[in-house]
Amino acid sequence: MFAKTPPPPYYAVIFTSLRTPLQDGYADMSDRMVALAAHQPGFLGVESVRDANGLGITVSYWASEADIADWKHHAEHTLAREQGRVAWYEGYETRVAKVERAYTFKRQDP
Amino acid sequence: MFAKTPPPPYYAVIFTSLRTPLQDGYADMSDRMVALAAHQPGFLGVESVRDANGLGITVSYWASEADIADWKHHAEHTLAREQGRVAWYEGYETRVAKVERAYTFKRQDP
Numbered sequence: 041m042f043a044k045t046p047p048p049p050y051y052a053v054i055f056t057s058l059r060t061p062l063q064d065g066y067a068d069m070s071d072r073m074v075a076l077a078a079h080q081p082g083f084l085g086v087e088s089v090r091d092a093n094g095l096g097i098t099v100s101y102w103a104s105e106a107d108i109a110d111w112k113h114h115a116e117h118t119l120a121r122e123q124g125r126v127a128w129y130e131g132y133e134t135r136v137a138k139v140e141r142a143y144t145f146k147r148q149d150p
Numbered sequence: 151m152f153a154k155t156p157p158p159p160y161y162a163v164i165f166t167s168l169r170t171p172l173q174d175g176y177a178d179m180s181d182r183m184v185a186l187a188a189h190q191p192g193f194l195g196v197e198s199v200r201d202a203n204g205l206g207i208t209v210s211y212w213a214s215e216a217d218i219a220d221w222k223h224h225a226e227h228t229l230a231r232e233q234g235r236v237a238w239y240e241g242y243e244t245r246v247a248k249v250e251r252a253y254t255f256k257r258q259d260p
Contacts, residue, residue: 138247
């Protein structure tokens with residue numbers, strides 16, 4: 041649910057997206073991409089939320105920009121992005137960012 | 151829904167949180183914080199999603215790190231964070247990151 045990231049610096053890919061109503065194949069592709077990404081070198085974790093209106097934010101965390109580029113050019117990921125533009129997404133924004141500071145809060149139950 | 155951010159570089163605050171079941175005052179506080187932030191110098195936009203399980207990701211975008219620090223130290227925002235730790239959040243992660251690249255896709259309807 042929360043990514044267990046190391047102390048900064050590391051990199052984040054912020055992917056904000058709005059889905060089309062088309063469900064066909066989407067869940068399988070989404071699960072497959074998370075499983076594939078998790079096996080890529082430099083993958084640190086992922087946090088992902090989508091609401092009932094189809095708006096989603098997925099943030100994946102990576103050790104370096106080179107790791108992000110390698111994942112971007114992974115053949116199956118490239119194909120999935122093409123399918124996403126054809127069928128699954130009304131629109132999206134991808135932002136690549138360098139995480140400089142991080143703070144955690146966790147409730148201490150009595 | 152999507153933040154209309156300028157060309158990079160700019161900054162992002164990635165706030166991943168898990169809510170408690172307690173609703174009392176939360177929606178008002180959340181709306182008030184977004185309205186306050188939008189009037190802060192350097193505010194560029196915000197994207198926010200929360201699912202039915204209470205997991206949420208909110209990403210706010212800022213022109214500079216100094217703008218983020220000013221917002222962090224805003225008295226009403228500081229009080230809201232304290233209330234959040236007491237009542238509204240099981241846990242959260244806040245990450246401050248410098249956005250270096252951004253890509254947009256928008257469906258062209260026929």
